[in-house]
Amino acid sequence: MSTPPVLRVRDLTTRFHTSHGTVTAVNGVSFDVARGETLGLVGESGSGKSVTAMSVLRLVAKPGRIVGGRVELNGTDLLTLNEEEMRQRRGSECGMVFQNPMTALNPAFSVGWQMREALTAHERGNGTAGRIHAALADVGMPDPERQAASFPHQMSGGMRQRVVIAMGMINEPQLLIADEPTTALDVTIQAQVLDLMKNLTRDHGTALLLITHNMGVVAKMCDRVAVMYAGEIVEEAPVDELFGNSRHPYTRGLLRSIPRADRPRQKTPTLPGSPPDMSRLPAGCRFRDRCVFADDRCENHPDLLAVGARHKARCWKTQNGETLDETALSQEVPHGV
Amino acid sequence: MASEGKTPLLQVENLKKQFHVRSRGARDIRLLRAVDGVSLHLEAGETLGIVGESGCGKSTLARLTVGLLQPSEGRVLIDGGDIWEPGAAGRERRRKFQMVFQNPSGSMNPRRTVGASVAEPLQAKGVRNTAEAVERMLTLVGLDPALATRKPHQLSGGQQQRASIARALIADPAIVVHDESIASLDISLQAQILNLLLDLQEDLGTSYLFISHDLAAVQAISHRVIVMYLGEVVEASAAEEFSGRPLHPYSVALRNATLLPDPAHERARGDTALRGDVPSPMNPPSGCRFHTRCPLATDLCAQQKPLLRDAGRGHLVACHYAEAGAGEVATQEGAL
Amino acid sequence: MLKMIVMRLLGVALVLLAVSALVFAFGALIPGDMTSVIVGQEGATQEQFEAVRQRLGLDKPLPVQYVNWLANALQGDFGTSPITGRSVASDLVRQFPVSLELALLTLLVSTAIGLPAGIVAAVHANRRLDVLIRVTLLFTFSVPIFVIGILLLLVGSRWAPDLFHVSFTPWSEDPVMHVRSMAMPLLTIAFPITAMTMQMTRASMLEVLHAPYVVTARAGGVREKRIEYLHALRNALPPIVTFIGFQLGILLGGLIVVEQIFSLPGLGRGMLEAINTRDYPMVTATTLVFATAFVIINALVDLLYPLLDPRQRGR
Numbered sequence A: 001m002s003t004p005p006v007l008r009v010r011d012l013t014t015r016f017h018t019s020h021g022t023v024t025a026v027n028g029v030s031f032d033v034a035r036g037e038t039l040g041l042v043g044e045s046g047s048g049k050s051v052t053a054m055s056v057l058r059l060v061a062k063p064g065r066i067v068g069g070r071v072e073l074n075g076t077d078l079l080t081l082n083e084e085e086m087r088q089r090r091g092s093e094c095g096m097v098f099q100n101p102m103t104a105l106n107p108a109f110s111v112g113w114q115m116r117e118a119l120t121a122h123e124r125g126n127g128t129a130g131r132i133h134a135a136l137a138d139v140g141m142p143d144p145e146r147q148a149a150s151f152p153h154q155m156s157g158g159m160r161q162r163v164v165i166a167m168g169m170i171n172e173p174q175l176l177i178a179d180e181p182t183t184a185l186d187v188t189i190q191a192q193v194l195d196l197m198k199n200l201t202r203d204h205g206t207a208l209l210l211i212t213h214n215m216g217v218v219a220k221m222c223d224r225v226a227v228m229y230a231g232e233i234v235e236e237a238p239v240d241e242l243f244g245n246s247r248h249p250y251t252r253g254l255l256r257s258i259p260r261a262d263r264p265r266q267k268t269p270t271l272p273g274s275p276p277d278m279s280r281l282p283a284g285c286r287f288r289d290r291c292v293f294a295d296d297r298c299e300n301h302p303d304l305l306a307v308g309a310r311h312k313a314r315c316w317k318t319q320n321g322e323t324l325d326e327t328a329l330s331q332e333v334p335h336g337v
Numbered sequence B: 001m002a003s004e005g006k007t008p009l010l011q012v013e014n015l016k017k018q019f020h021v022r023s024r025g026a027r028d029i030r031l032l033r034a035v036d037g038v039s040l041h042l043e044a045g046e047t048l049g050i051v052g053e054s055g056c057g058k059s060t061l062a063r064l065t066v067g068l069l070q071p072s073e074g075r076v077l078i079d080g081g082d083i084w085e086p087g088a089a090g091r092e093r094r095r096k097f098q099m100v101f102q103n104p105s106g107s108m109n110p111r112r113t114v115g116a117s118v119a120e121p122l123q124a125k126g127v128r129n130t131a132e133a134v135e136r137m138l139t140l141v142g143l144d145p146a147l148a149t150r151k152p153h154q155l156s157g158g159q160q161q162r163a164s165i166a167r168a169l170i171a172d173p174a175i176v177v178h179d180e181s182i183a184s185l186d187i188s189l190q191a192q193i194l195n196l197l198l199d200l201q202e203d204l205g206t207s208y209l210f211i212s213h214d215l216a217a218v219q220a221i222s223h224r225v226i227v228m229y230l231g232e233v234v235e236a237s238a239a240e241e242f243s244g245r246p247l248h249p250y251s252v253a254l255r256n257a258t259l260l261p262d263p264a265h266e267r268a269r270g271d272t273a274l275r276g277d278v279p280s281p282m283n284p285p286s287g288c289r290f291h292t293r294c295p296l297a298t299d300l301c302a303q304q305k306p307l308l309r310d311a312g313r314g315h316l317v318a319c320h321y322a323e324a325g326a327g328e329v330a331t332q333e334g335a336l
Numbered sequence C: 001m002l003k004m005i006v007m008r009l010l011g012v013a014l015v016l017l018a019v020s021a022l023v024f025a026f027g028a029l030i031p032g033d034m035t036s037v038i039v040g041q042e043g044a045t046q047e048q049f050e051a052v053r054q055r056l057g058l059d060k061p062l063p064v065q066y067v068n069w070l071a072n073a074l075q076g077d078f079g080t081s082p083i084t085g086r087s088v089a090s091d092l093v094r095q096f097p098v099s100l101e102l103a104l105l106t107l108l109v110s111t112a113i114g115l116p117a118g119i120v121a122a123v124h125a126n127r128r129l130d131v132l133i134r135v136t137l138l139f140t141f142s143v144p145i146f147v148i149g150i151l152l153l154l155v156g157s158r159w160a161p162d163l164f165h166v167s168f169t170p171w172s173e174d175p176v177m178h179v180r181s182m183a184m185p186l187l188t189i190a191f192p193i194t195a196m197t198m199q200m201t202r203a204s205m206l207e208v209l210h211a212p213y214v215v216t217a218r219a220g221g222v223r224e225k226r227i228e229y230l231h232a233l234r235n236a237l238p239p240i241v242t243f244i245g246f247q248l249g250i251l252l253g254g255l256i257v258v259e260q261i262f263s264l265p266g267l268g269r270g271m272l273e274a275i276n277t278r279d280y281p282m283v284t285a286t287t288l289v290f291a292t293a294f295v296i297i298n299a300l301v302d303l304l305y306p307l308l309d310p311r312q313r314g315r
């Protein structure tokens, strides 16, 4: 890629100081998203996906603080901007779509009012009604004029999520961050919303950072994937490479444990155990306690290193060109503790 | 449905439940048919999966089945006896059920220890010394028995869900009803729990009614599958048969919308979305309730309600054009 | 909407009817009745007693008494006080404006200070400004009204006797003096009410300041002030408005104390005196006025609700 990426994150670190101790929710995370590209961010619950997204827009709330790194949006390091400069970029250069469409819209104002808010936050002047209706039509909303006047509670979940997407896209940002945009939706509605997002980002050349824990969504939507585990990126690869040739034991286990609709009543191999307590992380590789490949080397913390073209993994076993020995996987307990 | 001569363990006959609801701000009360004439049966040691979209009446059906709700019409029979028979007989039958809910933290008393919560159903049966049984059960679901002394909030989500499964199974129920019992868990945990359920069923011979909106999870555990749409059963079939040949266009849509972890397949698929939203159960469409979103719908569908009929090999479907829809699946899902 | 208002008013009428019955029943159930007050406890003959009872209609069955009383009350006739000899209604007409003024001023002041203070406190939650606001206001809240009142009275009369005029002066006599005479009662009662409004506003705001839609607005680049004062406040308002309506109940109790301390000729003081002298018609009538005010305010708040929350509007 010769053009610089729209979003370039380097060594991003975000901490939460709580009464139970300090949690480094995002620990030295680096990734790029290029124009027109979709990067999937996957990982278990609590692995730091949402905090990463919120850190990019500097929206991390109270006990949390970004303690280091760079977040470059179109070449500008957002972490060095003052609050007003940052505000001007939110929504205009980078839009955001949140998980729950039922609560992401303000119940007290009409949909059109809220979309106008998104417009006027970044420009003065009127004549915006047309743009609002056009944006609603863009997301496949029937009868945009009427829908603009209605309130969120008068709409179904799928329609509300369309509104949220329309709001996120209305200023034609170069980057869109979507945090589990379809998790709260029914599968048939999920399919509609995903198709919509795919077409919109393709038509506008928007860079999309898509957070999800649904590997099916990743397969459908993403060009590249970054896998997070316990606050770190443990693997990053183009989507086919990740599904076909993953080089980190966690990714392997994750992919193997997906129940398949086309295989009734067959036991799914599982990933034993549960993710570590983020306030008491083990030394060495964070996946060690659950890893069937672990050996002595894993007592030291591995780095995220290239294991192939555009493919990186954070695992001692796959550095130096080694591959994971699949026979070890068969030793897995069927439902470990 | 039960073709065999003997009575099945659980039989649900033409179950209906209507709620009287008042929409916010409005004065008039309207009838919401949450479950509208559902019949099903469940054999000992069998798993029946129920899938459908949000609001189609799955949870209501579950609550009716276990006797947490009284039906407006229809019967729930266990070993041929009505669970709502007045007196001790009905009460005894309602005890044969246990239920596992979606939210593990919400279903356990936060002030009691995990061990005490797990022991509850046994104590309700009058068993005094439960410590040993609790320990055995926790081990069986893959939990360290030492966790019995903890409070629920000190456990992870997956551990809590295992504990609620232990509680559901401890009193040796005939039937365990799972209402989205794995929906809130991570994929890796879902797989752990699904495997656990399969193992436990093998060991204990428990029957499951497994309710979920996730077709993949339902198929991973069920012997037979039922598809619901707006309070009605639209398809019922053996899981194997269903997975190879879903007949109802809604089942096909559900299947197509269930994404597979296979990038090449997903990219090749293109737009497969169903048009439109799920209609309100307060105002269901005429004729076939699916006709407003169905790619195969004709005038007939809007006028005449299709009945559940046998499309061969005990595969039941309620659609005028089911076989035509199935052809479409074969071409679309050829890759599988 | 119109239908809803009509229904609401009908509801109010029914509630008031029930309240009036209750008030009347209490008056009737209290041991002793007006006769003994009028005739005097001792030395009266049975005949005198009966004569008075007959004149007042107290010999009739209770429901009949109630209907008569209600019919008169609806025409604004609450009878004559056996103690003062004046018509109860005329006393009420004199007392009502004083109390109403004090109540409205209190609500005005407490809302004007408590609402913004609560918003600021919530926005600065757990930072210095928040702590300062809360400590200041909550301190005054934890001190009973009568203590504040007496303290103010002492301080006022000693250090600023010119500023605070202690005895009540009506508007009509001297507007400046009137304002001065109302200042201290107002301060006394407004303190705790302001603290409550602040606390309620803060809690309600805190709830919505973390709502997902606030994060959505922030992620859309909406200015922080606009988020706080428009996006969040609009959603925080309904419970606050309900609460302010509800405060009227507390306010009425407060009026009794404050009017007593500062010798204001309002309903509260009238009520207290009436109770002390067992002036039955006066007590019943004042109670009814209080209850009516309470019911009407709450009905108004209910009518405001759909304006504030679109989800409450009919479709």
Ligand SMILES: Nc1ncnc2c1ncn2[C@@H]1O[C@H](COP(=O)(O)OP(=O)(O)OP(=O)(O)O)[C@@H](O)[C@H]1O
Pocket (backbone or CB within 6 Å): A016, A018, A023, A025, A043, A044, A045, A046, A047, A048, A049, A050, A051, A052, A061, A063, A064, A213, A278
């Ligand atoms: N407000 C907070 N206070 C303390 N810790 C927090 C807070 N928000 C997040 N964390 C911690 O940060 C870590 C990462 O959380 P995050 O929400 O990013 O996870 P996630 O990957 O998005 O998970 P999910 O899939 O459940 O959304 C978690 O371990 C969580 O405990």
Ligand SMILES: Nc1ncnc2c1ncn2[C@@H]1O[C@H](COP(=O)(O)OP(=O)(O)OP(=O)(O)O)[C@@H](O)[C@H]1O
Pocket (backbone or CB within 6 Å): B019, B020, B021, B032, B033, B034, B052, B053, B054, B055, B056, B057, B058, B059, B060, B061, B213, B281
């Ligand atoms: N107690 C109740 N009162 C009124 N309506 C109800 C009640 N319980 C359920 N409903 C309605 O009945 C319908 C079916 O609800 P139900 O909870 O059974 O759906 P579901 O299939 O379990 O959905 P989900 O997947 O969202 O859990 C819904 O429209 C719901 O709003």
Ligand code: SF4
Pocket (backbone or CB within 6 Å): A248, A249, A250, A285, A286, A287, A288, A289, A291, A292, A293, A294, A295, A297, A298, A302, A314, A315, A316, A317, A318
């Ligand atoms: S570094 Fe070791 S423990 Fe970590 S994933 Fe690789 S093999 Fe497993």
Ligand SMILES: [Mg+2]
Pocket (backbone or CB within 6 Å): A049, A050, A051, A179
């Ligand atoms: Mg998240």
Ligand SMILES: [Mg+2]
Pocket (backbone or CB within 6 Å): B058, B059, B060, B179, B180
């Ligand atoms: Mg449900």
